[in-house]
Amino acid sequence: MRITLIIAFLLFVVHQSFAQRYRLYPEMEISSLAMNEGELVLMNGDVIQGDLGLATVETSSGLQRINSVRMRKGSERLKFKAKEIKEIRIKANWSDQTLSEANSGDGLQIQLYSEAKADYYIFKNVTDKKGKPRLMQLLNPGFDHAIQVFVDPKSKDSAFASLVGKDTAKSYYLTRDDGQDGIYVKKSKYKKSFAGFFGDCAAIMAEFKDNIKWGDFAQHIYYYDQNCDE
Numbered sequence: 001m002r003i004t005l006i007i008a009f010l011l012f013v014v015h016q017s018f019a020q021r022y023r024l025y026p027e028m029e030i031s032s033l034a035m036n037e038g039e040l041v042l043m044n045g046d047v048i049q050g051d052l053g054l055a056t057v058e059t060s061s062g063l064q065r066i067n068s069v070r071m072r073k074g075s076e077r078l079k080f081k082a083k084e085i086k087e088i089r090i091k092a093n094w095s096d097q098t099l100s101e102a103n104s105g106d107g108l109q110i111q112l113y114s115e116a117k118a119d120y121y122i123f124k125n126v127t128d129k130k131g132k133p134r135l136m137q138l139l140n141p142g143f144d145h146a147i148q149v150f151v152d153p154k155s156k157d158s159a160f161a162s163l164v165g166k167d168t169a170k171s172y173y174l175t176r177d178d179g180q181d182g183i184y185v186k187k188s189k190y191k192k193s194f195a196g197f198f199g200d201c202a203a204i205m206a207e208f209k210d211n212i213k214w215g216d217f218a219q220h221i222y223y224y225d226q227n228c229d230e
Contacts, residue, residue, distance in 0.1 A: 024139040024218045027151055027169075028090070028121045038120070040071060040080060041087040048073060052090065065153070066123070066135040082135050088123040126150060126175060126182065136173065140218070143225040148175045149218075152184060172217075187214045194220075201228030 039049040053070030069085060071078045122138040126148075136150040152171040174197070175182040185193060191212045198204045204224050208216070 024149060024221075025121070025137075025141060027139070028137055036090050038088065038090040040069065040085055041089070042080070042084055043086050043125075048078065050074070050078075052088075053077075082125070083133055085135060086125050088135060089120040090123075092119055092121060124148070124150070126173075128153065128173075128182065139172070140221055140225075143222045146176065146225050146228065147221055149173075149221055150175070150182075154184075185217075190214045190217070198224060198228075203227045 036052050037050075038052045039047055041047050048071060050071045050073035053072060055066045055070070056068040057066060066082050068079055068081050069088065071080070120141070122141050123135045124138050125133050126136045128134050134153055136153060138144060138148055138150060140147075140149040150173040152169070152173050154171075170188070171184055171186040173182050174185050183197070185197065194212050195205065195209070198220065201224060204220065204227065207223065208220060
């Protein structure tokens, strides 16, 4: 009996460790772009490093959208429209997150993001469902080779949902490979849509089909990245 309890406890610890290790990256408020060290990757392939300035933001129906980004490179001041930018990389300032993460009871989170080689907040230029280009934050850097998870541009959830120790967002915007033809994945319909999105991989269906939980979403994405990306 005692051995059985020990084994059960160890399995629980392993499961919890696995689930925490592959949590999605914390979301970043657009207003936090200002005065951060980072770099812009332009559509023509140029990479520009410097201090990011305030982004010009359009607010529509309570939602924010980046229209342009300013950057200071030495004494030079630059401005780029969103359509000119392929990717924004913003250096992660872990010291600013220490207090929030300590309060969440997940002191290992900084180490885990580092292990995922996610040293930057990343915004990518993605074509949305209406065919419009948007700069969206990538939430799974480090395990985004097959599926890219972005902040849902229509969501009004807290911008720091992922930072409180749980993936509390109710929806995400997902793309595959080339960043086109994305879909919205919602908490309320996740079980029903699981097979439709992951069904091309027998391994993930066998592993999770009998216990599909929205709280394990990041784990599902990581598993697919490691076992189904061919």
